[in-house]
């Protein structure tokens with residue numbers, strides 16, 4: 319995965335330099351922490367997150383667990399790894415299922431974040447586990463969105479619920495409600511609601527997303543974010559958190575080669591867990607998110 323290529327290389331180099339030392343002095347620790355700080359900032363990780371992370375690493379690295387370790391440098395690597403796991407959310411958080419199906423999953427995010435593609439990926443992933451997802455097309459803004467959802471649904475072998483073509487634009491809130499009712503009456507066990515995105519956050523988009531949330535009472539509201547959007551990630555995530563109060567995050571485009579700091583900031587900034595990671599355009603390029611595996615990839 320190239321996302322963390324640069325960050326990963328920087329962190330690995332910094333930690334490698336430490337290994338040549340036996341006992342670590344306070345100044346060894348400080349210069350290592352400074353390097354880590356710089357690497358994280360250059361990767362566009364949010365400043366507050368960087369501060370908290372480096373403060374924790376520094377405090378632990380200067381403490382007894384390193385001082386008394388047989389291999390102090392190795393212990394610092396271990397600490398950085400553990401703290402990375404912590405900022406990525408600690409334990410894996412699984413998708414919540416409804417007690418009485420269908421489980422309703424609503425997707426929200428900016429245009430181009432990868433929502434429609436994700437709808438297909440989720441549908442395929444669920445189908446592979448024997449579930450019966452219904453995709454509901456509520457992105458009635460973008461001319462091609464319903465067709466695109468139809469294409470990914472077909473690839474995933476899933477059904478789609480959409481307004482009849484030629485019926486005008488339609489009301490996304492009504493479509494969402496009818497979609498859930500359809501799933502209930504026809505015994506689909508999952509509903510995935512694709513919603514409209516805008517290029518930037520705007521009030522009308524938020525209101526529509528919030529209305530769809532109220533009308534369908536989803537079990538999960540997944541905020542889909544392009545991991546490559548850099549510093550804008552924090553403001554965008556906060557706006558969506560206020561606007562729709564999402565329950566979890568999906569990081570997309572982790573296969574890109576940009577800085578990827580969003581991936582490291584988003585959990586701390588929103589307090590919401592990352593549930594899935596998307597790593598390419600194909601429906602198979604998708605996996606549940608494991609904080610420990612991601613940390614290991616970064617420190618590879």
Ligand code: GDP
Nearest residue numbers: 429430431432433434435570571596597598599
């Ligand atoms: P939406 O506007 O949020 O519904 O976004 P789309 O699902 O239409 O995705 C926008 C573009 O990003 C499309 O060209 C997708 O093929 C592409 N895309 C989506 N997810 C990924 C991913 O994980 N990696 C890469 N490289 N491209 C992706």
